[in-house]
Amino acid sequence: xxxxxxxxxxxxxxxxxxxxxxxxxxxxxxxxxxxxxxxxxxxxxxxxxxxxxxxxxxxxxxxxxxxxxxxxxxxxxxxxxxxxxxxxxxxxxxxxxxxxxxxxxxxxxxxxxxxxxxxxxxxxxxxxxxxxxxxxxxxxxxxxxxxxxxxxxxxxxxxxxxxxxxxxxxxxxxxxxxxxxxxxxxxxxxxxxxxxxxxxxxxx
Amino acid sequence: xxxxxxxxxxxxxxxxxxxxxxxxxxxxxxxxxxxxxxxxxxxxxxxxxxxxxxxxxxxxxxxxxxxxxxxxxxxxxxxxxxxxxxxxxxxxxxxxxxxxxxxxxxxxxxxxxxxxxxxxxxxxxxxxxxxxxxxxxxxxxxxxxxxxxxxxxxxxxxxxxxxxxxxxxxxxxxxxxxxxxxxxxxxxxxxxxxxxxxxxxxxxxxxxxxxxxxxxxxxxxxxxxxxxxxxxxxxxxxxxxxxxxxxxxxxxxxxxxxxxxxxxxxxxxxxxxxxxxxxxxxxxxxxxxxxxxxxxxxxxxxxxxxxxxxxxxxxxxxxxxxxxxxxxxxxxxxxxxxxxxxxxxxxxxxxxxxxxxxxxxxxxxxxx
Numbered sequence: 001x002x003x004x005x006x007x008x009x010x011x012x013x014x015x016x017x018x019x020x021x022x023x024x025x026x027x028x029x030x031x032x033x034x035x036x037x038x039x040x041x042x043x044x045x046x047x048x049x050x051x052x053x054x055x056x057x058x059x060x061x062x063x064x065x066x067x068x069x070x071x072x073x074x075x076x077x078x079x080x081x082x083x084x085x086x087x088x089x090x091x092x093x094x095x096x097x098x099x100x101x102x103x104x105x106x107x108x109x110x111x112x113x114x115x116x117x118x119x120x121x122x123x124x125x126x127x128x129x130x131x132x133x134x135x136x137x138x139x140x141x142x143x144x145x146x147x148x149x150x151x152x153x154x155x156x157x158x159x160x161x162x163x164x165x166x167x168x169x170x171x172x173x174x175x176x177x178x179x180x181x182x183x184x185x186x187x188x189x190x191x192x193x194x195x196x197x198x199x200x201x202x203x204x
Numbered sequence: 205x206x207x208x209x210x211x212x213x214x215x216x217x218x219x220x221x222x223x224x225x226x227x228x229x230x231x232x233x234x235x236x237x238x239x240x241x242x243x244x245x246x247x248x249x250x251x252x253x254x255x256x257x258x259x260x261x262x263x264x265x266x267x268x269x270x271x272x273x274x275x276x277x278x279x280x281x282x283x284x285x286x287x288x289x290x291x292x293x294x295x296x297x298x299x300x301x302x303x304x305x306x307x308x309x310x311x312x313x314x315x316x317x318x319x320x321x322x323x324x325x326x327x328x329x330x331x332x333x334x335x336x337x338x339x340x341x342x343x344x345x346x347x348x349x350x351x352x353x354x355x356x357x358x359x360x361x362x363x364x365x366x367x368x369x370x371x372x373x374x375x376x377x378x379x380x381x382x383x384x385x386x387x388x389x390x391x392x393x394x395x396x397x398x399x400x401x402x403x404x405x406x407x408x409x410x411x412x413x414x415x416x417x418x419x420x421x422x423x424x425x426x427x428x429x430x431x432x433x434x435x436x437x438x439x440x441x442x443x444x445x446x447x448x449x450x451x452x453x454x455x456x457x458x459x460x461x462x463x464x465x466x467x468x469x470x471x472x473x474x475x476x477x478x479x480x481x482x483x484x485x486x487x488x489x490x491x492x493x494x495x496x497x498x499x500x501x502x503x504x505x506x507x508x509x510x511x512x513x514x515x516x517x518x519x520x521x522x523x524x525x526x527x528x529x530x531x532x533x534x535x536x537x538x539x540x541x542x543x544x545x546x547x548x549x550x551x552x553x554x555x556x557x558x559x560x561x562x563x564x565x566x567x568x569x570x571x572x
Contacts, residue, residue, distance in 0.1 A: 028283070035279065039272055047265030056265070061275050068283045114268070119261040123227035133259040141262055155217075156260055162219075163394065177217065184213040184256070191256055 016080035051142050059091045086168045140190040148183035215253035220413045225254045356390040365518025375410035379495045382515035404436040423457035434491045446471040446491040497539040503532040517542040525568040
């Protein structure tokens, strides 16, 4: 194995786009930097979608191996993160389809990895968040069909536009809207049930 | 879709609404407050949409440093030995015969596979196609909303003597007055509806807060979300924007740029040459007269009146003995011939007129 220079010996942080070009020209160091830069967000996205840490790790590993294998054919991009998101999404969906056909491997498997609750970013003070509702929504989101879950991740957590989401998921804008609508509909109904629960609680 | 039909989900999916809830600015605040005032029945839906948005949460997995290193080691191992792996996969033939045979085998096999694939693809295409047609029938969504189209400009010119009503692709309605030109990107762009106007037009804008509706008249742009307003912007005349319903934002692109917000019933008069502007109260009847086949003069300077008549009837008007003090004309004419209008005006303004096909001569009495 080659000795790879340590990251911190680099003078400045190179932009993702430059790293991307570096990868294209076969610069292994740039490749490693790309991996280290994006592995966390890719893992976060992957686990939010599937809830299966081991599976996501495998996908990420294969994703990067393929990137290196096909580095000569990768296209220049002005948004590396989006490109990687799309690759991961494709891979997850492909693998899930396979798993669905063969022996059905449930995605609740390996659910006990460290995780934290993250809410949609709110830029106002005193947003009156309700913990019970937050938890409920997170758990319902996890149970949604993958594509529905994905669209919510992109639109609300990654703050991508409809256009970006449609490109990322490889579906047209109307499908993005429809998927998101269905997902939100399920989520909305769960809020009402939380509310009902909260109301009935004091009566006990 | 109009916002008045919004469900909770639609509100949550409206970027403007999302912005209002999560990171509001003055503009979104004002917009949604007005909306709520007008549509109190939407309160419950909006409240629930807000609550869902604020509490929307996900479980984020955290990957440990050791796993990051572990995965990298595996990737690194692989990319350092790809040659070996690829070599293993390749089978090397001993004789030329076996190579040829294997090649032939593969061809027949792919041939079968390809044709099977062909039927599959064809089947899917037929299915998708019929589904598409079905959807077209069933869904009443405006198709243009999401279609990406290259920028093609559409231009409507109305010659003098003619008026024209247009229905734009987004559902907005435009009445173009005589001698006016309206130019816009066909189907509009994804993020805005931009139109260029010379002359006069009345707009009834279909609501679409995602794509503001902007009418550009020289340095002045009038931005609307969902409103009805009238713009008069003929050459060499003061520009006038009159708002009937909703809200518009008029941006004056002068040396010192300025933005003016109009409320219903307000009008803005802009003198482009002098870079000056003034607000005034409008009378709906007067503003909309032209759309109702009505010519309305109220102390109108003769120059403007002549432009109106020239446009309206498609004629050239020549004025002889034009009084130096200027003449103000008044009168209301509904669906009248030019002769009728001139006759009506001639008594009070004291002129005689001669009609000769598309040429008209007005001659004022010297005595007046």
